[in-house]
Amino acid sequence: MDHALDAERDAILAAMTPVVDGIAATFGPVCEAVLHDYRDPERSVVAVAGSVTGRKVGGAMSEIGMRVLAGGDGAGDELNYVTRTRDGGLLKSSTMVLRDSTGAVFGALCVNLDIGAVGAAHRLLGALAGAAPVPAEVPTTTFGNDIDSVVDALVDAHRSQQRGSWAELDRAERLELFGGLDARGVFAVRGAVEQVAGRLGISRASAYSYLSQARAAHDTSGGSA
Structure with a gap:
């Protein structure tokens, strides 16, 4: 473990903490600012101001944070x-991702x-002006203070996009899910x-096997994380 690098990351997070309070104070009660330390995904929230999603210090990252982790050091601001x-x-x-002096992503500042x-x-203004509403599909995001609820919600969301139970899915659909x-x-x-595995009702070994196959198929197709 690089203690100097960890100390640098700790210093960046400490410097960002008053920024969290300042952002929330500037925009008022409709705003929430959250500071994440992704070195501890299950307790990534290290500072929070405002209360829009109910995040608490010591809470877990959301699925957005998981997406940042999946992107590794190539992850960008959203x-x-x-x-x-x-x-x-x-x-x-x-x-907005936080990077250390080596360019490694280790946290994020989120504003909601x-x-x-x-x-x-x-x-209301559109109705008064006689304009028809514009339908928009907006994705649902799970903001939870424990990582289990976030993982469960993502599994449920992916299952809802497919037909039937796990037993009814063919191999391609199972690999697509993983x-x-x-x-x-x-x-x-x-x-x-x-x-x-527990959520799907399959064995741990089966889950690892499907994950390995899904990653192999992804690599073969030339995709990138």
Whole structure:
């Protein structure tokens, strides 16, 4: 372990902590700022200001953080994306990765804005102006303070895109499920393979086998993480 590098990362996180408070104070109650240390995915939240998603210090990363982990040091900032919470709230968010002096990604600063009220005002003005609403498919994101709930939600989301139970899926569909979860960064989390196996009702060995096959198929097709 490089203690000097860890000390540098700790110093960057300490310097970013007042920025978290400043962002939330500037935008008011519709804003939440969250600082993540991805060295500990299950307790990645090290600072939070505001309360839009209910994040707490010591809470786990969201599936967005898993996606950053999956991207490794090639991960980039994701700015002004819109998601929907599981209780229906609409958010506009930005995730800005934190890098050390070697260029390695080790954390992120996330800003979430509750734009539900803005959307309601927009719909009202559109109705008054006689404009038809524009339908939009907004992905649902799970923001949980424990990593298990986030992994479970991702498994359920992928299963809902396929037909039937695990037993009804053919080999290609099973590999697609594991490949999709892997692309979302699920398996970067410690113990995720066992958790996914339990969720699907299959053995740990089967889960590892399908994950290995999915990764081999991905590499053969020339894809990149």
